[in-house]
Every structure is written in structure tokens, then in C-alpha cells.
Amino acid sequence: MIDALVLEFDRALRVLAGTPRAARPSPAAGVAEGELDGAARAHAAALMRVNHVGEVCAQALYQGQALTARDQAARGSLARAAREEEDHLAWSGDRIRELGGRPSLLNPLWYAGSLAMGVAAGALGDRWNLAFLAETERQVEAHLAGHLESLPPDDRRTRAVVEAMRADEAKHRDTAIALGAAEFPEPARRAMRFAAKVMTTVAYRL
Ligand SMILES: [Fe+2]
């Protein structure tokens, strides 16, 4: 348990210091930079800041999961998903920098809030923890699909990253469901959509 805590604390520091380790190369590698004017770059950077915040939250949710999960068999698949989230964090952080933007100033706050929610869901038991993960992944996937509509059409590097992330999130949701996620009631989904709306609106600016 102490070992697990030290490991998770180390991960938390890496998340907040902005030095995540990607295990896979960025999907933008080898994709040519598009022709973007200042406004398009700023918009793309702000959208990637929102995605980066989402990935900071994903780190916290998976950490909460790792700290509270009782089912040992589930841990392996969830640890794999968590590693893929760390790739997302690194890829989106790199892309923000390439676009001349910066990550959210409120990352410590997003992280702490998500960790608290993850641990709270974990306290309800594995099925609800997994339900929370599955619903989060579903909403993130829908959100990324929206970004693909909104991103400048020429910004092929950002698009490559967002498309790869979206494919991974769909996999993560399937994993959570396969591991026995409960079905979240509609009011809980609505509350999560509302929280996500606040987060994305603020993170676009800050
Ligand atoms: Fe992700």
C-alpha cells in the first residue's frame, strides 16, 4: 500500500510539473504543420488546453481508481488505460507548446477535484467506480469529436493527436464496461455533463 502511494504521488508530481512520459510516439510525428494564422493557432491551442485539462483529470480519476479498486483482476487493464492517458497528457502538452499556448493555470485545482471524485466513486465500490470511468470516457470521446469539427481544417498535427486520443477513449470506455461498470442514472450523467461544461469553458480561457 505504501509502495502504491509513493508511485501514485510520483505520478501526480509528474502530471502537475508537466513532465509526463509518453510510451508511444505522438500521432503528430511525421505530420506536416499546416498553414495557420494567429487566430487559428490561438483557437487550436485553447482547445488543446481544454483537452490537456481533461487528461490531467483522467490521471486523477485513474489514480483514484488505482488507490481504491478491490478487484485485482481489473487492475491490469486499468493500469494499461492509465498509461495511455499519460501518453495523451504528453501529446496534448507538446502540441500546446508547438502552437505557442500554455497549459491551464488551474491544473492543480482540476487535479485535486478529480482525485476527490475518483476516490469518492471508489468508496462506493468497483462497479460505481467503473461506471464513473465509463461515463467520463464516453463524455470525453464526444467532446473530442466536437473538437474535430471546431479545429482549423488545416491543423493536421492537432487533428492527428485528437483522433488518436478519441480512439483510445472509446477503448477505455469498453474496458470499463467489460470489467462490470454499473449503469449510471441519468441525473448523475447530467451532473457530470454540467461539471464538464464548467471545466471546458474555464479551461478554454485559463
Ligand atoms: Fe485521454
Ligand SMILES: [Fe+2]
Ligand atoms: Fe481515456
